[in-house]
Amino acid sequence: MARKPRSDSVLDSLPPERREQLVRWLVDENLKYPEAVVRVWEKFGVKTSVSALQKFYSRRCFTLRSSQAKDFADLVVTEAKKSGNNFDSATLALVKQRAFECVYAGNGKISELAILAGIVGDSAKLELKRQELALGERRVAVLERKAAMADAAQGVVTDQTLTEEQKAARLREIFRM
């Protein structure tokens, strides 16, 4: 008899674009696992669990964050070396480490890096800008979703036709409680 696949291996066997989407939800949006369980079901029609998502995060997200951060740090150092300035190895090591942290944290402090470095070439500056814009767009999307939820909740609260129980049920539904 065929064994039922483990729910965490179900996540690993998602098509690459869906896997990438899931990683973005977990890493960029910092989506909480209970919310991710619901979203994976709604968007992908796949049943999963908090512990499966946790394992998925351990296997996929740490590695991805690290490799993206390392790629960017390498690019910054390459550009710094090409810039014609003779930066000593200690400065380059500092810039490299900071570049790594900026991307790893994804905390929008990338512009700080440009100030710190003051050395990067045009292509690295463009990459910095691109990362900053992408981060900004993702934040706007999250804020828009939250605003829509707040509007819906406001509508429920002011709806005179609903009982208190119905209002509570609708609010739980909106906020997926």
Add this chain to the structure above:
Amino acid sequence: MPEVLTHSMRTPRQTDLRRALLTVLANVPSGYLLPTPLVQSGAARVVIPEPTTTEFEGELRAADSARLIVGVVGEDATRWKLTDAGRAWLAEHP
């Protein structure tokens, strides 16, 4: 008689937390370090319920004392990397 936890005995949660923070550091590429806040936010993603700062700092100190991780103290934060002993611990506690 109720079981009493001594210093050498570790709870399953402490082990989970140690595994989480070592896993975060195990994924950091060679030549890079990770500052404490990023280790903490990473560990918080794989330990449920999310560890408190006190729990996290306690485990960080314990892992440091056990030479599983090594820290470099900077002006703004201490930055960490995994030691060979830390890698061995992770291999023994997958």
